[in-house]
Amino acid sequence: MSPPFADRHQAGVELARELVRLRHKCKWPAPLIVLALPRGGVPVAAPVAGALPAPLDLMMVRKLGCPGHPELAMGAVASGGVHFLNHCLIRQLGISQYQIEQTLHQEQRELARRENKYRHQRPPLALAGKTVILVDDGLATGATMRVAIEATLAHHPDRVLVAVPVGPADTIAELAPLVDRVCCLSTPHPFFSVGQGYRDFPQVDDAEVMALMAGQ
Numbered sequence: 520m521s522p523p524f525a526d527r528h529q530a531g532v533e534l535a536r537e538l539v540r541l542r543h544k545c546k547w548p549a550p551l552i553v554l555a556l557p558r559g560g561v562p563v564a565a566p567v568a569g570a571l572p573a574p575l576d577l578m579m580v581r582k583l584g585c586p587g588h589p590e591l592a593m594g595a596v597a598s599g600g601v602h603f604l605n606h607c608l609i610r611q612l613g614i615s616q617y618q619i620e621q622t623l624h625q626e627q628r629e630l631a632r633r634e635n636k637y638r639h640q641r642p643p644l645a646l647a648g649k650t651v652i653l654v655d656d657g658l659a660t661g662a663t664m665r666v667a668i669e670a671t672l673a674h675h676p677d678r679v680l681v682a683v684p685v686g687p688a689d690t691i692a693e694l695a696p697l698v699d700r701v702c703c704l705s706t707p708h709p710f711f712s713v714g715q716g717y718r719d720f721p722q723v724d725d726a727e728v729m730a731l732m733a734g735q
Contacts, residue, residue, distance in 0.1 A: 658686030
């Protein structure tokens with residue numbers, strides 16, 4: 520079966536269409552803010568913010584990769600120190616507290632580097648009382664989105680939605696009780712990776728993120 524999306528931009532256009540429909544149906548009362556999870560979420564979120572229309576900002580998060588298996592998330596961390604750990608996986612793989620702390624410190628440093636580079640000292644948008652839509656290019660384990668939700672809720676928004684083009688049904692079910700709504704366009708089964716939803720799925724670099732954010 521062919522992947523449902525040509526690339527992240529096209530996925531964002533389709534996601535925007537669904538969110539516009541939901542906005543009219545649900546009549547969200549609070550002003551909207553779209554928060555992209557860098558880097559892959561930014562090219563998806565840009566057309567979403569343009570279509571709603573709503574201001575676009577960043578929710579800075581980093582996956583905590585397992586030692587020796589960096590693509591497998593043992594948790595995630597967000598700006599401000601909010602973090603989530605998958606204790607079941609950590610126990611299963613025998614990951615030590617020292618390894619966790621080393622990985623956490625490393626990713627916090629990378630978060631600070633990226634935030635400084637992407638924002639150019641521009642402060643984050645105020646989220647209190649707003650309808651916040653968290654956008655990424657897809658879900659896998661849900662670790663980064665989980666910590667993004669927790670970091671967002673700390674700012675007391677009116678409501679929080681998660682919007683992604685692709686993800687597994689079980690992860691969506693796990694996240695659904697944490698937010699007001701999860702919008703996911705494609706739930707392939709069996710699910711292997713976010714990339715299976717895209718025909719063209721290159722790495723997103725810092726330059727692309729900064730170019731998209733500069734247009735806001």
